[in-house]
Amino acid sequence: MRGLLFIAASVTALLLTTASASARKDSAAHDTVNIGVVLYTKSDAPGTLKARWNYANAYSGPGVATGGPKEGFVGNYHVRYFLESGKFSDEYDLVIKKKGDFYDVSWITNGKVSAVGVGMEVENGLAVGWRRVSD
8 A cells, every 4th residue: 555655745746846847937837737546546446436536736536437347447438526514526438548557548528638647557446647638
């Protein structure tokens, strides 16, 4: 478990350090950086992942992805995210693809990619750093 927390914290710190340097260049960007992290873990129900997410250190909460494969992480899911309060936040079609030792991840709304990310397997799940895609 410590290894998982260390890796997730390292990925988050790296992403936030990069974003922080970029945000300092543009004072308008200091309010919210376009970076998030999510940890997907296997649920007891086959084809289901539990999620723990954070966006820009401003929003976070749990989530659940359903409709995926019985084994592994690669596949197509439908994911729903919630805020810490339990209030519904967002939902997407989630696509996870394996790329060598790592993963490409896409969140899709109405057939259009809304966010993209890269991930890696950690001790108890799949850790993914992501960003929203602008038009």
